[in-house]
Amino acid sequence: MELQPQSLPTTPAVPEAVPSRPLLSRPIATIQLIVFSIIGIGMFFIPFTINEKSTILFDHAATYLVGEQRSFAVFLLFLLMIYGVGKPLVTGKWKQSITDGVLTLAKLIGLVLAVLYVSGMAPDVIMQKDMMPFLFEKLALPVGMIVPIGALILAFLIGFGLLEMIGVVMQPIMKPIWRTPGASAIDAVASFVGSYSVGLLITNRVYLQQQYSAREAIIIATGFSTVSAAFMVIVAKTLELMPFWNLFFWSTLVITFVVTAITARIPPISFADDTGSKRDDTLGEGKRLATAIDLGIETSRRATDKKEIFWTNFRDGLEMAAAIVPSILAVGLAGLLLDKYTPTFDILGLLLYPFTFISGMGEPLEAAKGMSAGLAEMFLPALLLSKADLLTRYVAGVVSISSILFFSAMIPCILATKIPLSVPKMLIIWFERTVFSILLAAAFGHLAITLGWML
Template sequence: MTDITAQSGGSRGSAAFKLVFFSLIGIFLFFVPVTIAEKSTILLDHAATAIATQLRPVAVTFVCLLMAYGAFGPFVRGTWNKSITDMIFSVLRVLGLALAGMYLAGIGPANFFTPDMLPFLFDKLVLSVGLIVPIGALALAFLIGYGLLEFTGVLVQPVMRPIWRTPGWSAIDAVASFVGSYSLALLITDRVFKEGKYTVREAAIIATGFSTVSATFMIIVAKTLGLMPAWNLYFWTTFFVTFLVSAITARLWPIAGMEHPANRDLPLPVGKSRIQTAIDVGIEQAQAATNLPTLLRDTFIDGLRMAAMILPSIMAVGLLGLLAAKYTPLFDILGLTLYPFTWIAQFADPMLAAKSMAAGLAEMFLPAILLKEADVGLKFVAAVVSVSQVLFLSASIPCVLATSIPLSFRNLLVIWYIRTALSILFTAPIAWLAVSMGWLN
């Protein structure tokens, strides 16, 4: 009896060590900004940037191989024609691979090679996402494999479930997005969804509500619009508006009608506090976890597959969206549907505001470019909305469609519209107050 107890205690002690040690590694890699060469971001981003700049030929070759796998894989496996969406995106991925080849070879129409077209898509998005997703997948093993997800889930459940209708561990996704990137957050969401820990509705709420651009990219937006003197106001307004809008869209069609058999939250055991229960479930997961090499292999393969599906889509969908925004009236027409909201917001030029915000569907950075010369209140609203809308064609929408979450392209467009409209309405009063109080100059 004594031996059994000792063995059990040792097993629990070992699991507790794994929970703490590996979780701290995951937290450090994903959530702690580190300043290197005057750039402050998480280590995963530093690693991806270093490879992209110091080993560019290797990085380009690696990314092109992933794109080739993503483009031809569905045809080899015979999955390219499972649905209309699959057929369209299978063709678009082949187009994306061809566009990457054109860019690298310097062949094609001159307007494809302006800095805001293929160079932007390949150098700023494809290379970055193509490196950070596989690297992030390795780090993901530490974050989700040894009990941190379960521990956090129990601890913050009283906040996440009533406000955002998601399990407690979805807080990990939200933080990963703001300090890392939407691609890392979607990698986490997809992995947890495939493990059966999210329902379809929960996964949709997280993918379209939490997986926005990182704080690092927000700095670029703020710099472009001259808002860095009001950085704290901008950051916290964006944080507040993004998650307020997410709480509302979780209760509206189409997300509200998605499959959700029941909440899977377990009640607290009788006589146990929430913190004790959180520790217990975290340790149980650490005890049941597979060995680290296997977990690293599995998450890395998942990351490679996801990156392969995303990258050619970013090139093709991104270019088509950017061309449409620059050379067609498509987003001007779409802007008409946002005009009532910009009119209610009482902007000096509501039509310009509406058209510029609509262009954010093509690429989240476009409103910042189009409104660089606008008044400071409108610039502030544009800066917030470009982040809180979450979804855009050049990157995040292809990322969502590359996951296992059954979200249709139509649903994503509807969610984008609702998020954009609500974001305008919620941010405008804050901008008015900030201007009148002299916080924005």
């Protein structure tokens, strides 16, 4: 199902749809909305204990594949990587721009590294346990399994009306807090529970239709387009935060959006052109709730082709995993080598050191170095700080998600849109987001540890 945030209703009446097939009856659609939303919430947010391990259900499924069916999982992973490398070569996308060429080369290098690792032919310098073995076994393999499974489960949350309901309910707070239209709530939720690529596609499309001003598009692209919840599971697993999954997920969501509210009010974003900003129509709270429910049910009524909804989400997950896994291996290894053999992140980390120091982390300089690596690849803080103290690991996890901008994927994706953002401006925004994320996450982390929420 294609999201159309620009058509989010601002009046109680829900627009008539012209479906290609008969609509479900309202009672059946209501039941479908309720049941599928409960299933999605249950699979994503309720931990279950299986074999003495407590985690969410789709993580159990991915863990089973990686642990008990490793050969099959490795086979599937290579199919994904071959597809991810081959697609831009076959379609010619690799030569559309320098960015596409560099990303395709990174994927190709990642595939070669995976072959060398599995065949045992990789050089000793990258076969150390904290290099390729860690990247492949603890990151690439779980990502390859979790992202498609997570995308399939996400269909329950975003395919049957719950997403649209949240969008309407969120309208009154979007403009006052984040300086964006109510319709951008769809972007925010779609990005956080779906993927940044989905969020960016929506944002770019709506911006080109002149429904967002330049400043609003920049706020949404740099403030809401996070990595998906499925990727958050990988970060949490790497940092051993899965025992606190709900605390980690919800606090990260809140911190990410609080940071967005701050950066929307300071340069360079506050200086961006706001011409064309549209004012939302107002709805009374009773009417708003009724509108949200009506839109959710109407969306559910149109969701008659369940196979197509689930397949579309699963296919998107496959596409994302195929694109990101080989890049993770290439960029991740480059980052680890830079960290181990060069002063690159030592120098960059000095910019963040004052903030990790006042945040009370155990080894503030090491924490600053690790978190600065997030500019290259969002997973690197988790990789580099996986053995740190609990507070540092928690802050690193939040920063991995909340900083949003990184060179291995997000920044090139934004450059491929028409959103008016240059690399220098994105670097400034990354620094601002990282600093505020460190301060807020550390403050909450101290509180959570003191109150016994994280032990």
